[in-house]
Structures are given as structure tokens and as C-alpha cells.
Amino acid sequence: MTEILLLCLVAFGAGFIDAIVGGGGLLQTPALMVILPQYPVATLLGTTKLPSMSGTAFAAWRYTRHVRLNWRLVAFVAMLAFSGALLGAYCVTLIDNSITKPVIFFVLLGVAAYTYFNKTFGQPTGREHSTNTQLLLGLLFGFIIGFYDGLIGPGAGTFFILMFITCMGYDFLHASASAKLINISTNLAALCFFGSTGHVLLQFAIPMAVCNVAGAYFGTRLALLRGNKFIRLFFLGVVLATMLRFAWDIYRLYFK
Numbered sequence: 001m002t003e004i005l006l007l008c009l010v011a012f013g014a015g016f017i018d019a020i021v022g023g024g025g026l027l028q029t030p031a032l033m034v035i036l037p038q039y040p041v042a043t044l045l046g047t048t049k050l051p052s053m054s055g056t057a058f059a060a061w062r063y064t065r066h067v068r069l070n071w072r073l074v075a076f077v078a079m080l081a082f083s084g085a086l087l088g089a090y091c092v093t094l095i096d097n098s099i100t101k102p103v104i105f106f107v108l109l110g111v112a113a114y115t116y117f118n119k120t121f122g123q124p125t126g127r128e129h130s131t132n133t134q135l136l137l138g139l140l141f142g143f144i145i146g147f148y149d150g151l152i153g154p155g156a157g158t159f160f161i162l163m164f165i166t167c168m169g170y171d172f173l174h175a176s177a178s179a180k181l182i183n184i185s186t187n188l189a190a191l192c193f194f195g196s197t198g199h200v201l202l203q204f205a206i207p208m209a210v211c212n213v214a215g216a217y218f219g220t221r222l223a224l225l226r227g228n229k230f231i232r233l234f235f236l237g238v239v240l241a242t243m244l245r246f247a248w249d250i251y252r253l254y255f256k
Helices: 002-021 025-035 041-064 071-093 097-117 131-151 156-168 172-196 202-226 228-255
Strands: none
Touching: 002 025, 002 041, 002 156, 002 172, 002 202, 002 228, 025 041, 025 202, 025 228, 041 172, 041 202, 071 131, 071 172, 131 156, 131 172, 156 172, 156 228, 172 202, 172 228, 202 228
């Protein structure tokens, strides 16, 4: 019961963060590994997917009631992201983290610097890409980020938001809303893979899902009330937290 209560508290915080700018996995995944160290890593990763998907789905529903979206673009990107996430989940034991994590760390370092120094980042730009260009960029980056989500996970929602801002010219609010819908597909893909191989602990995943949805409710409410400026600052904070997480992982890989 103590384990469930702690994990529910963590899931609430993860749902709150994830609903605004993604990155809830930064809190939820390490907590599961600390609180339930007796289970295999694959089982813990699979268990995180149900609460993550539940909170993301609720946040997406809340956003769609207030924000207009390009449903055609989102649907096509979601399909490629789903495929990428399936492949990533399959490859999770085949690719050495000592290679991927340093690369991701330096990518995040660049994202943090660009977000901090570019004060207009995440504001409406009026950029006009053709429909085909938007679709091609979305499919390319959707598959890549989906693969990352299946392979590693934490921060994928943040990367989807970055994709919509840099490639489509979206503001933070519309980017976050679109990213949530695509993130549902990547979580579903990983959940299907891990569930089919028996790597989901439902006794923990179900109560965590309820709390994740509760956190998502308050997160989307705050994001819709405060708008782009607040989301930009929150985005920068999550990127920095993601960097710290990967810096710690790199330290353990190379120096311990």
C-alpha cells in the first residue's frame, strides 16, 4: 500500500507536468525504478505506459475543446509515430544507451540555449509552409521521435512540441495540444508491445493512471489559463530537468 500511495503521488505530478509541456516520464520512470527495484526494467517501462497514456488522452481531450487543430496532419503523424514507437520498443534491448544518451544530452543543450535566448520562440510566427511540406516534415520527425519514445521515453512529448514549433510555426499552446494527440499513439504502441509480453503491472498501473488523469486536469487548466508565456517558461524548465536526468545517466555509464 505504501508503494501504491507513493507511486500515485508521483503519477499525479507527472500528469500535471506532462499535460503542459510533456516530460512527465522524467518523474514517473525513475520513481518506479526506485520504489520497485525488484522488477525488471522492461516491466517498469511497460507499467509507466498505461498512466502516461491515460493522462495524455485526458489532456488531449481538454485541449481539443479549446484549440483548433489540423486533424489531418495530426492523424498522419500519429500513424508514423506509432510505427516508430513499436520499433523503438522492440529495439530497447538492442541499442547501447552509452551511445544514445550523450547524443540526446547535447541535443537538449542546444534546445535549452535556443529557447532561452530566442524570446519569441513558441509565439505565433505566421510561417506558411505548404501542406505537403508540413506533412513530410511531420512524418519524418514523427517517426524519429516515436522511435525515441519507444526506445527511451522521457521527454518525447517535449520533442513533439519542439517539432510543431520549429517545423510548423505553431505557438506553444497549439503545439502542446497537437503533441498530446500524437503522444497517445506512441504510448499505445509501447503499451501494446509491453503488454503482449507480460511487462505491465496492472496493480500499480491502474491506480497510477487515475492519479495521472487528475494531474492532467489541473495541468491543462493552468496551461489554458496562463497561455504561451507561461508554457514557454515551463518548457524551458522541463528541458533543463531532462538534461540533468541524462547527465546523471551519462555519469553513471562512464564514471562509475
